[in-house]
Amino acid sequence: MTQEMTIDARGLACPIPVIRVKKALEGVARGRVVVLVDEQVAVENITRLAGYMRCSHQCAACEGGFRIIIEKPGSGGEEP
Amino acid sequence: MAIQGQCDLLQLTEHCGCGAKLAAADLREFLSGLPASRDPRLLVGPVTFDDAAVYRLRDDCLLVQTVDFFPPVASDPETFGRIAAANALSDIYAMGGRPLTALALMCLPSKQVPLGVARAIVHGATEKLAEAGALLVGGHTLEDPQLKFGLSVTGLVEPGHILSNAGARTGDVLVLTKPLGTGLTVTAAKAGLAPASLVEEANRWMSALNRAAAEAAVQGGAHAATDITGFGLLGHCWQMAKASGVRMRLRAGQMPLLDCAIEFASMGLVPAGAYANRRFLDGRVRICEKVALALQDVLFDPQTSGGLLVCLPAESVEKFRQAAAGQRACRCAVVGQVEEGDGEPRLLVEM
Numbered sequence: 192m193t194q195e196m197t198i199d200a201r202g203l204a205c206p207i208p209v210i211r212v213k214k215a216l217e218g219v220a221r222g223r224v225v226v227l228v229d230e231q232v233a234v235e236n237i238t239r240l241a242g243y244m245r246c247s248h249q250c251a252a253c254e255g256g257f258r259i260i261i262e263k264p265g266s267g268g269e270e271p
Numbered sequence: 272m273a274i275q276g277q278c279d280l281l282q283l284t285e286h287c288g289c290g291a292k293l294a295a296a297d298l299r300e301f302l303s304g305l306p307a308s309r310d311p312r313l314l315v316g317p318v319t320f321d322d323a324a325v326y327r328l329r330d331d332c333l334l335v336q337t338v339d340f341f342p343p344v345a346s347d348p349e350t351f352g353r354i355a356a357a358n359a360l361s362d363i364y365a366m367g368g369r370p371l372t373a374l375a376l377m378c379l380p381s382k383q384v385p386l387g388v389a390r391a392i393v394h395g396a397t398e399k400l401a402e403a404g405a406l407l408v409g410g411h412t413l414e415d416p417q418l419k420f421g422l423s424v425t426g427l428v429e430p431g432h433i434l435s436n437a438g439a440r441t442g443d444v445l446v447l448t449k450p451l452g453t454g455l456t457v458t459a460a461k462a463g464l465a466p467a468s469l470v471e472e473a474n475r476w477m478s479a480l481n482r483a484a485a486e487a488a489v490q491g492g493a494h495a496a497t498d499i500t501g502f503g504l505l506g507h508c509w510q511m512a513k514a515s516g517v518r519m520r521l522r523a524g525q526m527p528l529l530d531c532a533i534e535f536a537s538m539g540l541v542p543a544g545a546y547a548n549r550r551f552l553d554g555r556v557r558i559c560e561k562v563a564l565a566l567q568d569v570l571f572d573p574q575t576s577g578g579l580l581v582c583l584p585a586e587s588v589e590k591f592r593q594a595a596a597g598q599r600a601c602r603c604a605v606v607g608q609v610e611e612g613d614g615e616p617r618l619l620v621e622m
Contacts, residue, residue: 206461235541
């Protein structure tokens with residue numbers, strides 16, 4: 192089943208946002224994790240993590256920081 | 272080494288060790304507004320961004336002075352003390368000197384950190400100073416919200432043995448004496464994602480004195496040396512290239528690395544200081560596209576108590592390697608060469 196969750200990591204210094212996103216991605220078979228952060232360092236680190244975990248990602252500026260949308264494709268490779 | 276009580280020092284800080292340094296760009300701006308001394312007895316001062324100052328007491332007696340302190344870089348207090356001492360002593364070694372005395376600086380949140388923990392930090396430092404043949408002769412403590420510890424160290428250097436940042440010459444070979452990746456490993460440890468064996472290995476390297484490397488550098492007739500700390504390998508290389516008026520060509524694939532440093536970078540466990548170092552060097556370093564992003568991150572990673580980067584004439588490299596061989600504190604690798612060149616980019620990084 193595809194899941195979606197949001198992690199608000201604004202105000203948190205790395206590596207805490209990275210730990211939270213890693214746990215979230217490990218906890219779903221496939222799905223979408225939306226992450227809110229307010230530091231460029233967190234954006235850089237979370238996009239590295241997404242690549243490491245073979246997930247696609249998009250990042251856009253939003254009010255108070257950045258929104259990163261990470262898609263975990265699932266091991267079977269089927270379309271979501 | 273057991274953690275005393277529930278006090279894991281790494282969890283008390285946002286920036287660890289030399290990663291807490293003011294960004295290079297801010298430091299340069301700050302220093303540019305300060306008056307520079309023209310006293311002829313000051314042989315090495317702030318202008319070349321050197322590791323330590325050198326002051327002539329007599330023609331045959333040169334004083335070397337440095338200070339370095341920072342927030343915790345290890346969970347265990349004695350380990351933190353050892354690393355802080357090795358890191359401060361390294362500035363003396365990087366100038367070709369030998370340390371004599373040290374003064375301790377400690378900022379202590381005494382409501383959070385028991386005095387026994389503070390004492391254990393100083394014990395660790397004292398142990399390292401004894402290994403270096405230097406004495407702890409005093410210090411200063413402050414109540415402060417952020418735990419910090421370090422030393423001001425005074426030593427002597429023989430005339431003719433000064434290894435400044437400004438001595439690199441075209442044709443020199445660059446040798447690095449410790450593996451890179453301590454900032455990444457400490458960040459992974461803080462995140463609870465580094466196996467204990469890797470953290471111990473990083474702690475062992477950070478605690479290791481740069482004495483043997485400095486002695487080998489002086490014996491090998493090195494022209495220049497610096498220790499790799501908060502500005503990362505590339506930041507310190509650039510400072511040396513600029514101070515010497517040369518260009519440096521580095522081989523990323525030859526760098527000695529801590530196990531898993533690349534993996535930690537790929538996972539996004541890159542300390543904030545690495546990004547600040549990368550920003551500062553934008554336009555000052557040209558990196559070949561074959562160098563993967565994670566390896567680039569390691570080259571920008573702020574090191575705590577990193578190795579020496581030594582500039583040697585090519586014919587002296589073997590002599591240097593032999594002098595450093597068998598030393599547990601050294602893992603030497605030839606990582607680049609010095610070329611003629613003025614202006615930016617001063618650093619070229621190839622695979």
